[in-house]
Amino acid sequence: MPHTDGSAQLTSALDAASRGWHVFPLIPGDKRPALTDWEPRATTDPDRITAAWSAGAFNLGIATGPSRLVVIDLDRPKHPEDTPPAHWAEHGVTDGADVLALLCDRHRQPFPADTYTVRAWSGGTHLYFAAPEGEPLRNTAGDSARGLGWKVDTRAVGGLVVGAGSTFNGHPYEVTHDAPAAPLPGWLAGLLRPAPLPPQKPIRVALSGRGRRTAFLRCAVNGEVERVTGSGEDQHNNALYIASVALGQLVAGGELAEADVTGWLLTAALQVGQGEREACRTIASGLRAPGRGAPAADGRGMSANPIPPLHLYSVPSDPASAPAPPKRERPRTAWTADQLMAADFPEPKWAVPGILAEGVSLLAGPPKVGKSWLSLGLALAVAAGGQAFDSVPVQGGPVLYLALEDTPRRLQTRMGKLLGSQQAPAGLTLVTECPPFPQGGTEAIAQWLDRNPDARMVVIDGFAKMRGQAPQGVSAYDADYVSVGYAKRLADHYGIAVVLVHHVRKAGSDDFLTEVSGNNGIAGAADATLVLKRARGQADGILHLTGRDVDEAEYALSFQPASGAWHLLDGPVSDHTVGDTRATILRYVRAHPGSKPKDMAGELSHVDIDTIRRTCARMAEAGQLTKDAGGRYYPDTDTRTHGTPEVSELSDCPVTPPDQHERPGQSKTELSGLSGPIDGERTAR
Structure with missing residues (x-):
C-alpha cells in the first residue's frame, strides 16, 4: 500500500538521486508526470527532492536520458488474447523475459541479470543499465525497427521509468536486485543502434497533368514526403503516420491512388532508416485511420465520419467532375410583422448549455491565462459528449479545433493531461495550419463542415492568424467587423458554435467588453463575448459572459495544474x-x-x-x-439562478437542448482526470 505521507516515496527518490539518477514526481498512484517539462526539471538535488515529496505521496519518475540510463522493460501479456506473434511463439516464448533469453541464446551471451532490477506492478521486470558512450540510444517498443522483440521495450534518451517505491492499481514497484546499474552489454547496444542511413537524396514526386488542381496535388504530396524525410531521429514514425493520414484524405476522395501514395511514403521512410515492415504497417494504419472512410462506388465519395484532414485539404476539382455539395436551405431574411410574430423558431443550439450557443463567441483573455487549456478542454468535452468544466453536461458531436499557435507535440501533451486515462474522442479534428479566412480558410472550414453535417462546434485558437489583411480604405472598426463576419457567416449557415480565441488589451477596464484587443468592431460582430481574467482568493479565474442568446453573468473557475482542466466553482463569484x-x-x-x-x-x-x-x-x-x-x-443580489433540476444553473436553457439527442453508443466520459504529458510509447510500464 502507498504511504499517504510520502515518506516511503521520498526515501526511494533520495536513493535514486544518490545513484546519479534524475528524478521527478509522478501523480500519486499513477504513471504520469505531475508536472510539465518533466525531463529538464528532473533533479538529483536532495533539497528540491525533499521539498517536492514533502508535499504529497507522489510516485517516482526517473528521466532515463539525463540519468545516462538504458532500461529494458520485460513486460508480460495483459490478457489471454495477448499472445506472441508466430515467429516468437514457435520458440516457446510467453513474455518479454523469454524473448530476451532467446536473444541471449542466439548471440551466445549470458542473461544480463546482475544489474539493478525492479519488479513492476504487473509482474514485469525493469533491468537498469548504464548507457554506452557515443551516439545516444533512443526509446524502442516491441518489434519496431530497432526494438528487441515482442513485449520488450527500452527507455533511454527522451524516456522515463516508474521507480521503485511507486504503486499502480494498488500494486508496488519493488527492487528485486539492489546492485549498481551495470554497463549495457555491447551486443545489446549494437542491436539497439540504428543502422547507418544510405546517402540522402531529395525525393520529388512528379504528377502528370496541368492546371491548378494538379499543382495543388503535387504540392500536397511533396509536402508530406518532406515531412517524413525532414523529421527528427525520434519522430520518423510519427511523421510517417501524420503524412499517411493527410494523404489518405486525397485517396478517399479519389484524387490519388493508394498504391502510389504507399510507394512514395515508403521510399521516404526507408531513406530515413525506418524498417520496411514497420513503415508499411504505419502507412496502412494512417491510410485507413478511423473515420477516413473508403471511396464510394463512384470512387470519389468522401466519408462523412469525422476524419481529421491534417491540413483541411481543399482540393480544387475539375468543374465537370466535382461532386455536388449538399444543398442547404437558405434562411429567410424578410417578413411582415404579423408573419414574424406567427413564425415558430427553434431554440438556439447549445454546444455548452448556458455558455456557448450557435453563432460566434469571442473568448478573450490575457496571454498565458489559460485560454487554450479552456478551449481545448471544451472541444474534448463536446466531441466526447462528456461534461464541460467538469459539471455541465454536453451532447457529443464532431468538433474542429484549429490550434494555429501550437505544435502537434504540444497538443498531444495537453490532451494527454486533459484526457488522463480516457480515450481520445475520434470526433475531434485538430489542425495546426489553415489559410486565413480571405485566402481560402472559409472554404476549407466549410468543406469540413459539409463532410461532418452533425458538427457542433469550431474553435479557432489564434483568431489573429485567420483574419487576413484588412481591406484597403476601410476603418479599423469596419475591418474588425469584417474579420469576424467570415466566422459569423459560417456559424449562421451551418447552425453551429464558432469560438474565436483572442487576446485582451494590456490596459484594464471596469467594462470587460472594452478589454478585447482591437476596437469595438470585434466584440460588436460577435454573438457572445467571454473574457477570462485572473482572480484572487480561492478562484483562479473569472469568466465574464454576455451575448445575444446568453444571459450576462460571471462564473468563478479553478484551474487544476495536474490535469490542465478548468472547473466551475459552485456559488456566486463573490x-x-x-x-x-x-x-x-x-x-x-x-x-x-x-x-x-x-x-x-x-x-x-x-x-x-x-x-x-x-x-x-x-x-x-x-x-x-x-x-x-x-x-x-x-x-445583495444572487448571481446564480437556482431553478428546477431541469434547468441549467448557468442560464435558463435546458440541460439537454432540444436539438441534441442521445446518440447510440455515445460516450459519457468526463474529461477531468489527472494525468500528465506522456504517451504510451515513452513510458516503461
Missing part, C-alpha cells in the same frame, strides 16, 4: 474572490437573511465578535451586503 472570513459571512447571510453579527459568531468560532462586526460593516460599504436600520444584514 464567494470565491474574497477572503475566507468574508466568504463564510456571505454564505451564512445568504442562508439566513436578516442575521446580525452575533448570529454569525457560531459559524466563525475562530473570529471574535468585534472582527465580525467590522467585517460586516466593510462588506456593506463595499456593496457585498445590505444593512437595515436594525443592524440586520441581507445578501
